[in-house]
Amino acid sequence: MDIGPTVKATTSSLMDAAVVALSRELAKLRTGRASSGMLDHIIIETGGVKLPLNRLAVVSVMDPKTISINPYDPNTVKEIEKAIIASPLGLNPTVDGERIIASIPPLTKEHIQAVCKVVTKSHEDVKQSIRRARQKALDMIKKAGSSFPKDDAKRLEKEVEELTKKFIKSAEDICKAKEKEITEG
Numbered sequence: 001m002d003i004g005p006t007v008k009a010t011t012s013s014l015m016d017a018a019v020v021a022l023s024r025e026l027a028k029l030r031t032g033r034a035s036s037g038m039l040d041h042i043i044i045e046t047g048g049v050k051l052p053l054n055r056l057a058v059v060s061v062m063d064p065k066t067i068s069i070n071p072y073d074p075n076t077v078k079e080i081e082k083a084i085i086a087s088p089l090g091l092n093p094t095v096d097g098e099r100i101i102a103s104i105p106p107l108t109k110e111h112i113q114a115v116c117k118v119v120t121k122s123h124e125d126v127k128q129s130i131r132r133a134r135q136k137a138l139d140m141i142k143k144a145g146s147s148f149p150k151d152d153a154k155r156l157e158k159e160v161e162e163l164t165k166k167f168i169k170s171a172e173d174i175c176k177a178k179e180k181e182i183t184e185g
Helices: 004-027 074-086 109-147 150-184
Strands: 043-046 049-052 057-063 066-071 094-096 099-103
Touching (some): 004 109, 004 150, 074 099, 109 150
Antiparallel strands (some): 094 099
């Protein structure tokens, strides 16, 4: 019985999920540039229901320092504005008719250092997730034990190791790009 494809597919999907989660997490961080994803985590209470901002409005980037929020329902403008002001992003939006405009203020040195620390911590967390996925794969190979030829087991272990290196490199590249974006504004 060949467990190779199953082990590789499972491991690859676990590692990929970790990298995707990292990308999503880093998109929320405020850099000196406007990004439509930076407001995704904001929750707005309207009509007694809590909804994420991206369910209530279209968020778009007007220029590198400005975000435009166009609510689907013009009656939610005030709630959205309050939620953005209350968020930890430090934005001060203005209402322009039926839309909200938010300018991204320049980052302070302290904020840059704090955000870089968050990026480093996220990078470490994703590396741990990738290593846990590798360990699961190696455990699956060991469990197969005698029913799986030793040569195939060694080859599979080597392939899992290559997958691990590939995904760790991918996560590292994402984090380096984010740090560069933060420090260069």
